[in-house]
Amino acid sequence: MSITLNALLKSPWVFHLSSGSCNNCDIEVLDCLTPRFDVERFGIKLAGSIRHADVLLVTGSCNRKSSARIRKIYEDHVPRPCVVVAIGECSLSRGLFIDSYNCPLPLDRIIPVNVYIPGCPPKPEAIIAGVVKLIQRLKASV
Amino acid sequence: MAKTIIPIGPFHPLQEEPEYFSLTVEGETVVDVDVELGYNHRGIEKLSESKTYDQVPFVVERICGICSTSHPYAYVKAVEDISGCTIPERAEYIRTIIAEGERIHSHLLWLGLAGHFLGYNTVYMWVWKLREEILDVMEILSGNRNNYAMFKPGGVRRDIREEDIPFVIKKIDSIVKTLDMLKKAILDDPVLHARLKGIGILKREDAIDYSALGPTSRASGVAKDVRKDAPYGAYDKVEWKMIVTEKGDVFDKVVVRVLEVFESISIMKSCLLSLPKGPIDANLADIVPGEGIGVHEAPRGETFHYVRSDGSNRPTRHKVRAPTFMNLPTCKSTVIGAAIADAAIILASIDPCYCCTERLAVCRIDGKRMMNGGELIRLSVEKTEKLKKEMGRR
Ligand code: SF4
Numbered sequence: 326m327s328i329t330l331n332a333l334l335k336s337p338w339v340f341h342l343s344s345g346s347c348n349n350c351d352i353e354v355l356d357c358l359t360p361r362f363d364v365e366r367f368g369i370k371l372a373g374s375i376r377h378a379d380v381l382l383v384t385g386s387c388n389r390k391s392s393a394r395i396r397k398i399y400e401d402h403v404p405r406p407c408v409v410v411a412i413g414e415c416s417l418s419r420g421l422f423i424d425s426y427n428c429p430l431p432l433d434r435i436i437p438v439n440v441y442i443p444g445c446p447p448k449p450e451a452i453i454a455g456v457v458k459l460i461q462r463l464k465a466s467v
Numbered sequence: 468m469a470k471t472i473i474p475i476g477p478f479h480p481l482q483e484e485p486e487y488f489s490l491t492v493e494g495e496t497v498v499d500v501d502v503e504l505g506y507n508h509r510g511i512e513k514l515s516e517s518k519t520y521d522q523v524p525f526v527v528e529r530i531c532g533i534c535s536t537s538h539p540y541a542y543v544k545a546v547e548d549i550s551g552c553t554i555p556e557r558a559e560y561i562r563t564i565i566a567e568g569e570r571i572h573s574h575l576l577w578l579g580l581a582g583h584f585l586g587y588n589t590v591y592m593w594v595w596k597l598r599e600e601i602l603d604v605m606e607i608l609s610g611n612r613n614n615y616a617m618f619k620p621g622g623v624r625r626d627i628r629e630e631d632i633p634f635v636i637k638k639i640d641s642i643v644k645t646l647d648m649l650k651k652a653i654l655d656d657p658v659l660h661a662r663l664k665g666i667g668i669l670k671r672e673d674a675i676d677y678s679a680l681g682p683t684s685r686a687s688g689v690a691k692d693v694r695k696d697a698p699y700g701a702y703d704k705v706e707w708k709m710i711v712t713e714k715g716d717v718f719d720k721v722v723v724r725v726l727e728v729f730e731s732i733s734i735m736k737s738c739l740l741s742l743p744k745g746p747i748d749a750n751l752a753d754i755v756p757g758e759g760i761g762v763h764e765a766p767r768g769e770t771f772h773y774v775r776s777d778g779s780n781r782p783t784r785h786k787v788r789a790p791t792f793m794n795l796p797t798c799k800s801t802v803i804g805a806a807i808a809d810a811a812i813i814l815a816s817i818d819p820c821y822c823c824t825e826r827l828a829v830c831r832i833d834g835k836r837m838m839n840g841g842e843l844i845r846l847s848v849e850k851t852e853k854l855k856k857e858m859g860r861r
Contacts, residue, residue: 345507349532349613352576359579359595391506421529424517425510446532446613 330406333379334460336368339410340378340403344395344432346385349446350413354382362449369456375402380456383432386415386422392435399436408459411438412452414445421445470498473807490802490810497810500802502795515785520546520754523782524618527772530787532613533576536569537765538787539618541772544699544761546620549776550754557745558622563700564738565609565617566763567731571642572601573766574724574731577818578653581721584811585662590653597645604638607631622748632739639732646732650725663718667801667813670715677797680790681768682723683817687715693764705737717816724818754778765790767818791817 341354357364358371372378375398387395399409409432414420416432432438439462442455473490487506491499515526527538540562547554575598582590602612608627609615617623653659669679674687684691690711694702710726712719756778763770768790775784794817802813 343507345509347529347532347535349529349535352532352613356595356599359599360592361596361599385507386509388506388508390508394506421526422509422514425514427508427510445529448612 330463333406334463336370337379337456337460338370338372338377339380339382339456340372340375341382341384342375342395342398344383344385344391344416345388345428346413346415350384350415353446353449353452354384354412357449357452362453364453364456367453367457367460376404378403379407380459381407381409382412382452383409383416383436383438384412386419386425386428387430387432387435388427389429392430395432396435408439408463409436410440410442410455410459412442412455413447414443417441417443488814490807492807495806495808497802497805497807500798500810500814502798512785512787516782519780520620520751520782523785524620525616527787528614528616528618531789533573534569534765534767534770534789535614536566536618537763537770538772538789540566540763541761541765541770542774542785543618543620544763545759545772545774546751546754546761546776548759548761549757549774550620550751550759552621552749552751554622554749555746556743557626558747558749559699560701560738560742561623561627561747562618563702563705564627564735565605565615565623566700567735567738568601568605568608569615570731570766571728571735572598572605573818574728575601577724577766577815578721581812581815582653584815585659587659590649593649597642597649600638600642600645604635607635619748620754621751622746626747627739627742632742636736636739639736643729643732646725646728654722654725660718663716663721663812664714665716665718666805666809667717667816668715669797669801673797673800674715677800678793679768679797679817680793681765682720682727683768683794683797685709685711686719686723688713691769693762693769697762699763701738702734705734705741707734717812720816753780767791768794794818 341351343351355371356362375381381399381403383395385391399407411417411432415422419425419428419431422428440455440459442451444451447455471492473492474487487503489501489503490497491501511526511530515523518526523542524539527542528535530538575594579591579594579598582588582594605615606612608631609617609625617625669683669687671688673679674684674689679687679689680691688711690709692709693699695709707730710723710730712722754776756776758773758775761772761774770790771788773784773786774782777783797817798814801816802810805813
């Protein structure tokens with residue numbers, strides 16, 4: 326296993342990207358960091374900058390304005406290896422906003438997505454379970 | 468002195484939503500501020516015209532996760548305004564209980580984030596831990612942590628079970644105890660006094676001129692609250708007082724919000740104790756042609772909904788105005804002249820909510836370089852550290 330991947334699996338730093346969400350998913354992501362759920366137990370930390378992130382947590386129904394930015398961030402700014410987690414119905418399939426004129430594509434048509442966490446919003450337990458599954462899968466793949 | 472533009476955003480850890488601020492600074496002082504929105508626009512008003520009256524509450528609930536009661540509340544009031552029906556008393560009480568629960572969790576959420584911006588992560592962690600308790604209460608009452616789905620035109624969707632009430636009351640009493648301790652810890656802290664007093668002052672006249680709403684205006688001495696001015700729900704049936712402070716600085720905004728949480732808890736408790744018996748739904752008949760207006764005092768200020776009906780089963784026009792739309796321009800008068808290290812907390816002090824505000828998208832993609840707000844938070848944290856050192860505290 327490469328040293329970067331090993332380090333990534335021990336302590337994945339996440340960056341949270343909201344692409345036009347209703348805030349609930351974002352709040353549940355932040356909730357995971359606070360004492361009741363406390364994901365720092367698993368070494369998961371919220372990174373202050375995209376350039377420090379190993380995992381991108383994307384929430385929201387990518388609208389026309391933010392999808393261009395998201396593609397740019399994914400292609401130019403995030404260090405590799407990088408995994409993408411789609412959180413919430415909005416980023417999975419656009420959910421309620423599927424008919425909206427401003428949400429043309431779901432997230433996985435914009436950037437590749439590794440893990441999907443459904444729910445509107447998913448409970449913090451679901452988010453943690455999703456990230457843990459991601460770590461297990463990465464471990465199995467190397 | 469040369470002017471520098473500091474871009475913040477659109478994706479940054481400062482707020483959980485995407486928005487883009489550009490601060491023009493001269494040395495340490497902010498001389499201009501501009502904001503670019505549109506990263507959150509999802510076409511809700513248009514969507515809601517394609518849904519039936521009964522489905523729209525689910526759409527407006529998802530305007531904003533924090534205000535997932537305020538928007539449905541204002542919307543159902545607008546529809547009831549068209550049809551002119553009266554709502555069963557029990558439904559009014561249940562609506563009030565849910566709305567106040569939301570206010571508690573929203574104010575606590577803001578308080579935590581404000582602590583985080585100042586480098587007081589202890590406050591952030593404590594307050595959010597406390598917030599979980601109120602989310603538990605909401606889960607018991609509505610079945611959901613966030614999107615409560617309680618509202619429907621004519622009443623509420625779900626009744627409150629008698630056997631849940633003692634548990635809920637016990638839980639909110641325990642919240643009061645912890646909150647009391649927190650209130651003393653936060654409001655008596657000399658570092659926070661030094662840090663927050665006298666910055667970002669919104670003068671009374673400015674608050675009136677900008678038509679600021681909610682805690683932003685009440686902190687500047689403008690006593691404005693829909694719950695008092697045009698009582699609805701159960702707000703005129705229970706005792707509570709409006710919190711108004713005079714100075715309008717960031718500290719006063721903290722004080723208003725903290726004290727409002729106590730008021731909300733007492734409203735919630737008296738409503739639960741005097742919950743009348745009876746039906747919870749007026750079973751609205753078809754909506755007649757006409758137009759209606761609904762207002763509700765959301766945690767951030769007055770939310771306004773306008774609905775026009777042509778007699779069919781869906782609205783022909785639905786307009787939403789969220790409080791942040793009125794509060795955001797006040798940044799022009801509060802941030803300008805402040806030091807950059809204070810900009811983060813002043814911008815945050817109106818408790819902005821962009822996903823509520825973005826009803827209209829104007830796209831302008833210019834070639835400015837995007838950076839993140841980590842730098843600003845760092846400055847803010849450093850200032851707190853410096854003050855702590857000067858005051859001989861750790
Ligand atoms: S999935 Fe639901 S909770 Fe999450 S951003 Fe979308 S509407 Fe909001």
